[in-house]
Amino acid sequence: MTTTNHMNRRRFLGTTALAAGAASLGLARPAMAQSNLTVGFIYVGPKDDFGYNQSHAEGAAAVKAMEGVTVLEEENVPESQDVQNTMESMINFDGASLLFPTSFGYFNPHILEVAPNYPDVRFEHCGGLWAEGNPTNAGSYFGYIGMGQYLNGVTAGHATTTKKIGFVAAKPIPQVLNNINSFLLGARSVDPTITCQVIFTGEWSLAVKEAEATNALADQGCDVITCHVDGPKVVCETAAARGAFVCGYHADQTPLAGDMYLTGAEWNWASIYVDMVEKTMAGAPIDNFVRGGLADDFIKMSPLGPAVSDASRAQFEATKAEIIAGGFAAIKGPLNDNNGNLIVPAGQSILETDVAVESMGYLVEGVLGSVG
Amino acid sequence: MVPQNKAVGSPAALPVFPALMPRAEAVLIPLGALFAGFLAFSVFLMLVGKSPIEFFSLVWMGGFSSAFSWQNTLSRVAPLVFAALCVALPARLGLVVIGGEGAIVLGGLAAAVAGTAVVGLPAGLGMALMAIAGMGLGGAWIGAVGALRIKRGVNETISSLLMAYIAIALFNHFVEGPFRDPASLNKPSTLPLDASLRVGDMPFIAAHWGVMAGVIACVLCWILNERTTIGFAARIAGDNVRAAQVQGLPVAKLVIGFTALGGAFAGLAGYFEVAAIHGSANASLIAGYGYTGILVAFLARHNPLAILPVAVLFGGFEAAGGLIQRRMDLPDATILVFQGMVFIIILLSEALYGRLRIFQPAYWEAR
């Protein structure tokens, strides 16, 4: 009796400490050079949501500006049979040969099922955990945005007067937990007494719950608020209206929060997309497992707002330089989780590139809230 | 020419063609309404500056023109058919149940959880148990709606909708909590099904066995409705509850039975979505089939056999949605507007039954 593959793959990844930075596992089949390329982008929500999908659309816009490239976009595609149909539709009807399905849930099982049927098409998935044994014409890419949230936390640490910061989160999955922890640790690098209150809305996009959560955070005294939901528009506007400072996420929300905006952790998909399109057109191989952070320009920080003090700016720039130089660890021992258990012993640390980050299941000490 | 007939009012005396007209009414009016709906939507498209011809040719292309299109269309048919049955069966009794979405997701959850419990049993038995689990929970959920209606007089439309919201909240709670697969980190899901428990495609047709199950279900429901005493009793109860009770018909049992059966079919849709498509239960199961199923049921006038072609038609429209979005630069909500318009015109056409003289025997006798 065979067991399904993905459980084996995750254990495989965890135990054999593979990826480090922009590592590659196996080379893609050498592709033919193409002068005219049709590229498809698939979004799980609206592409002007001031958030996750917009960040990808901005990357797509950079590709549209390239010569000899036709860009197709489809939005509001659910993570179900629909995305398989969309991908096949783009391939069969529009002749796409490079696809960017951008939502996490598209990978398993959908890309894994469709990719083997179209060996000449390249499927680049955002956020997935490509591993040996997956189709070679598929690949995954992602950015180490946790460090962006760390830098958010640094500005938050300087800006807070109540020593309480807040986080509106969608679901307690590792990527989100990593952001929450990084946000708090960044603030604690300024003042170790700061605490972070987190409220989970349970949905990636539900305006009323996000507004309610933001208000609850403000009621509890949080005066700097950030979030990890698909569209941060509601959180940013509500927080600013309550007089709290705002740290952005996914994209630049300065227009929404005005002077209350400190900075934000943004994706910079344009650099990855342009690079991958160029490689495809030149027939060069693309690595199957692509990761990068600030240093690789996969993520960027929003311009600092007017409320950021000089001391804050100085620490921000210094930390940023440290991260770019490499080897910076936000999670350093001795560190407990918020239930008192030891997660990192003294002397050890977890780098942003460590694969253990992708399976994080704890909230560090100082975060008020539970994983469920 | 039609021979003159002295025996006015006696159907047997009419020649064949006009005698069929009252039956034809049941087909021609909905078809006419569908066509009118297409026309109205075409006007809408022209008002926003788009070409209706391009729209419908893309619908053809994306839904029905090639083997690949058909594959897309058929993949949507199974859940639509079952969701429609969840509306059509209670409608027999005059009830409007619109909470099928809740039964689908809970049925999928039950099936996924059962799937982890039956590891070790022979695959056929395991699959059957999973399907039964799905049908059981789905049936209980909508059956409760029926029970509330008959025992406490609670309006079933509102209660089924509230139950759907509650079902989705429960689903999320259990999938992300007690039944969560610890390895499903970034997308909380139940434990993945063993490969032997997955439902595969049928031979020759690139669609999974759920579609065949849907066809069989529709045929069985039609037989239930039209050829059994239970179905007949249900129709009487649907027309006039008091008369049915006076006749001694077990109205309460009929109501609970039919709503539970509808819910069981919705739960079966959840089973197939888990077993054939996703491999586990997670948030992707909440896909809105329940709501499109309402539309399919009404367009088919709650006739189980008519549900099949209508589901295929709507599956085709939705299959073409992506193409329309890309080629015509229209938002994905366009299909929703289209469905809404068609639905409204279909409902309007309900007023025409028995009113158009062309369908009445008397019209033809006068000739």
Added chain:
Amino acid sequence: MEPVEIGLWGVPLAILGGAIRASTPFIFVSLGECLTERSGRINLGLEGTLVFGAMSGYAIAFETGNPFIGVLAAAVAGAIFGLVHGWICKFKGVNDIAVGIAMMLFGMGLAFFFGKPYIQPQAPDLPAIPFGWWSDIPQVQAALQVNVLFIFGAVLAVLIAWMFKSTRIGLTIRVVGDSTDAARAMGINPDRVRLLSTAAGGALAGIGGAYLSLHYPGSWTEGVSSGQGLMAIALVIFARWNPINCFWAALLFGGAGALGPALQSVGISEGYYLFFAAPYVLTLILLIMTSSPDRAMQGAPLELSVTK
């Protein structure tokens, strides 16, 4: 001003604040549905009207720069939806519950279709009146920030209640709702009264929607409504078709919706999905308690199809 440490008081304060903030759409939709149902017709399509009102209010407010014109536009749009619903239901043989569902889908479809260009821009917000000026605690001030529409809704509830009890229009509507034959005998045209009531109901639902996009949560997205339109209809039955009860029930619902996040903020975070289901469970329980299989529900308009 510095937020004051309030600890567990955060929960009842959040419920109060949530009750005021989140109840306004419930107030308007339930008052509108109350009007419609008192005339003997049920309009399930108000969810679609609400969403379209949210979109049109936001769009017009953005284009004109004035949120009140946006609210007006939403009311007009809602009235049109109500008229369409009423006109279709006039015909014999048409299932008005099904029509409501169809209008819901249609309204939502149109709203999403035309609303695409308005997801990103920011429209001006509706002003709020600070009723908490007497307190030094900023959280209390924030909870008592009462939006003008809330006050308008409260006044409207009183007005409509008075209208039903003491005016000719109110009597006309009630007669039509209780007995079509009696109304005809009195020389009233029941179809016209129902049509106008449905239109008025739609207008109010449109205003409720505009509140969502122009104040709280204050943004137009496809997920701006979480089913308020549908819950408000259940609310009307629970409130026994009494406008004042509708107002209190709406407050109850707004408060229930704020329970989940408020509890998380004080550390109770197990099972938050179950707390989010609280408003729906509450509605269902209330509905069960107030329904009866034998008698028509007390206070129900006798011509209303759901209670026959």
